[in-house]
Amino acid sequence: MDNLELLSDYSSFLREKKEEGKKIIGFISHDNIPEELFDAAGFIPLRLLFAGNDEFMDASHDYLPPSTCAFAQSCIGLFSLKPNQYEFLDLIDYFIVSNHCVSDICASEIISKRFDIPRLNFYIPYTNNENSIKYFKLELLELKKQLEEINGKEIKDENLKESIKKYNSFKRKLLDFSFLNISGSEKLKILQKAILYGPFFLPELESFFEQRSDNEIQTSFNSKEVLLTGGSIFINDPLIDLVEEGGGNITFFDSWIGNNYYSQIIANDILDSIKNPYDILVHRFKNNNFGDHSVPNFLENKILQLEKIYQDHLKKTGRKLGIINHIIKFCDHISLLSSHLKNRLQEKGIQVLNLERDYSRAIRGQLSTRIEAFLEMI
Amino acid sequence: MKTCGVDIGSLETKMVLLDDKNIMDYRVGRSTFDFKRVGSNMFNELLEKHNLRKSEIYVMSTGYGRNTVSFADDRITEITAHARGVQYFYPEAHSVIDIGGQDSKAIVISEKTRNVIDFQMNDKCAAGTGRFIEVMAGALEVPIQQIGELALNSNNPASISSTCTVFAESEVISLFARGTKKEDIAAGIHKSIARRVAGMAKRIGVAPLLVFCGGVAKNIAVKKFLELELGFEIVTPVINGKSSAQLTGAIGAALIAQEQRSG
Numbered sequence: 213m214d215n216l217e218l219l220s221d222y223s224s225f226l227r228e229k230k231e232e233g234k235k236i237i238g239f240i241s242h243d244n245i246p247e248e249l250f251d252a253a254g255f256i257p258l259r260l261l262f263a264g265n266d267e268f269m270d271a272s273h274d275y276l277p278p279s280t281c282a283f284a285q286s287c288i289g290l291f292s293l294k295p296n297q298y299e300f301l302d303l304i305d306y307f308i309v310s311n312h313c314v315s316d317i318c319a320s321e322i323i324s325k326r327f328d329i330p331r332l333n334f335y336i337p338y339t340n341n342e343n344s345i346k347y348f349k350l351e352l353l354e355l356k357k358q359l360e361e362i363n364g365k366e367i368k369d370e371n372l373k374e375s376i377k378k379y380n381s382f383k384r385k386l387l388d389f390s391f392l393n394i395s396g397s398e399k400l401k402i403l404q405k406a407i408l409y410g411p412f413f414l415p416e417l418e419s420f421f422e423q424r425s426d427n428e429i430q431t432s433f434n435s436k437e438v439l440l441t442g443g444s445i446f447i448n449d450p451l452i453d454l455v456e457e458g459g460g461n462i463t464f465f466d467s468w469i470g471n472n473y474y475s476q477i478i479a480n481d482i483l484d485s486i487k488n489p490y491d492i493l494v495h496r497f498k499n500n501n502f503g504d505h506s507v508p509n510f511l512e513n514k515i516l517q518l519e520k521i522y523q524d525h526l527k528k529t530g531r532k533l534g535i536i537n538h539i540i541k542f543c544d545h546i547s548l549l550s551s552h553l554k555n556r557l558q559e560k561g562i563q564v565l566n567l568e569r570d571y572s573r574a575i576r577g578q579l580s581t582r583i584e585a586f587l588e589m590i
Numbered sequence: 591m592k593t594c595g596v597d598i599g600s601l602e603t604k605m606v607l608l609d610d611k612n613i614m615d616y617r618v619g620r621s622t623f624d625f626k627r628v629g630s631n632m633f634n635e636l637l638e639k640h641n642l643r644k645s646e647i648y649v650m651s652t653g654y655g656r657n658t659v660s661f662a663d664d665r666i667t668e669i670t671a672h673a674r675g676v677q678y679f680y681p682e683a684h685s686v687i688d689i690g691g692q693d694s695k696a697i698v699i700s701e702k703t704r705n706v707i708d709f710q711m712n713d714k715c716a717a718g719t720g721r722f723i724e725v726m727a728g729a730l731e732v733p734i735q736q737i738g739e740l741a742l743n744s745n746n747p748a749s750i751s752s753t754c755t756v757f758a759e760s761e762v763i764s765l766f767a768r769g770t771k772k773e774d775i776a777a778g779i780h781k782s783i784a785r786r787v788a789g790m791a792k793r794i795g796v797a798p799l800l801v802f803c804g805g806v807a808k809n810i811a812v813k814k815f816l817e818l819e820l821g822f823e824i825v826t827p828v829i830n831g832k833s834s835a836q837l838t839g840a841i842g843a844a845l846i847a848q849e850q851r852s853g
């Protein structure tokens with residue numbers, strides 16, 4: 213299925229849900245937004261996980277300077293370019309204003325204000341201590357209140373717990389899926405679709421597994437193996453094609469569309485032992501090792517994690533992984549860490565490409581040269 | 591064994607024919623907008639002159655237009671090609687700075703494996719590339735071939751603070767209008783490009799022996815200001831007393847082809 217088909221099917225899916233009386237909540241695709249709470253309240257979460265292009269970035273400049281993160285520019289461009297290329301965006305009823313980073317706050321505020329989409333606030337603490345954990349719970353309860361006011365009815369604890377379990381098993385399945393021996397582009401397409409649809413995608417994911425075990429296909433790739441970290445490869449981004457055309461294969465996605473999403477699984481004993489579902493979400497927040505700036509000593513953790521993945525892979529396959537650190541232009545918190553991350557990993561003999569880019573077509577040739585040269589280096 | 595390295599740059603196409611490790615012949619010409627035609631004409635000319643057939647030569651393409659070379663047997667990026675090519679001249683090279691028409695690169699070569707271990711490229715902006723000097727030479731109304739010499743006559747380089755080519759051009763025009771000497775402005779322009787490229791190169795730890803190549807390496811003022819910024823002397827490749835800084839990509843591609851063919 214190509215992206216156009218995916219997006220048109222997704223439009224029909226959302227339309228159907230609207231006809232069933234569901235409301236749609238949009239948000240910028242970042243960490244720690246409790247989609248389970250939306251699900252329990254009967255809303256459909258819509259993560260903005262669409263890549264930009266020149267037109268989207270240009271269209272955003274009525275609202276933001278061009279020196280803002282290219283992803284945030286593109287998110288605004290998605291709404292401001294009329295008619296909407298992604299027509300399902302017109303179906304959004306509410307928009308979450310959150311604070312994963314400064315660009316996230318600005319972009320989500322602009323989207324809500326300029327495109328007349330009522331906002332719901334959900335602010336996430338930038339640290340992970342006793343006080344911030346309490347604050348996170350208060351924010352969850354505040355969000356619950358906002359959703360209940362819209363619906364005019366209470367969100368029952370048992371419904372929230374059911375939603376948590378549903379998302380949890382969905383993430384478990386995605387984690388299993390992530391180990392399948394398929395090409396990076398095929399894997400990414402499914403991950404993007406899965407995160408877009410959420411647990412509605414579970415039957416398709418299961419049938420994908422069945423087909424694979426029926427046919428017992430075990431592809432072996434001659435390509436150089438790559439771990440992608442940093443910014444996600446969003447829907448409609450040709451980056452993965454450039455990697456594959458250059459002779460590489462992304463075998464591990466250490467990004468939001470990838471490991472950061474499906475590694476946040478809550479253990480069964482926690483699900484059973486913690487009665488209050490909000491405390492379960494708090495527990496997950498506390499243990500989220502991928503939340504960037506809400507994780508103390510994030511950079512050191514990241515370096516250790518990447519080194520571990522690299523060493524495990526080397527032990528298992530005898531092959532080295534090259535690391536591409538994908539930096540979306542003007543994404544400060546990824547780019548500020550990048551030299552240190554690269555130096556530290558290179559000291560350990562791991563090769564890293566800091567790949568900074570925006571979404572313009574003009575840099576495509578330059579991007580492929582950098583990727584190919586890196587693959588030649590591995 | 592004969593191999594040919596074809597380096598299609600944004601401004602110029604370079605071709606080198608090797609017989610084992612010896613340079614049999616080479617060509618340099620404008621790429622124009624029709625890379626494909628320029629490349630194949632040049633190649634046919636070489637075949638004809640040396641009475642060779644395509645099947646006798648293994649062709650490796652490189653450079654910005656490497657994917658457009660229909661007669662190439664394989665391709666390689668210009669990063670890998672330059673790193674290999676400079677070692678033809680300086681086997682002990684540690685680093686490379688390549689400044690071409692539309693981009694600039696810094697490369698570090700492993701002492702042990704002699705392969706690339708790190709590199710940096712400029713982003714899509716023209717600052718730090720040959721295009722920057724071309725635009726500034728235009729603003730100063732000095733032929734591009736003479737702007738380097740002119741810059742070396744300066745005792746007091748002007749300060750050009752804009753890295754953006756468009757802003758720097760207006761800065762140059764206003765300096766000129768204020769009566770700043772042409773040679774001081776020219777020196778400021780070269781200093782600005784050197785500062786930018788040296789900054790990029792230092793980030794990956796370039797060190798002597800550093801080979802400066804690409805079309806801009808023929809400009810003596812860029813070389814001098816780069817040396818000042820880096821704090822050490824750098825070298826440029828020469829064949830028979832003539833600068834061959836533009837040829838390292840094509841030579842590298844042809845050498846890699848030799849090495850691949852001989853297993």
Ligand code: SF4
Nearest residue numbers: 281283313315316543
């Ligand atoms: S890409 Fe970076 S700067 Fe942009 S919204 Fe995401 S985290 Fe923020």
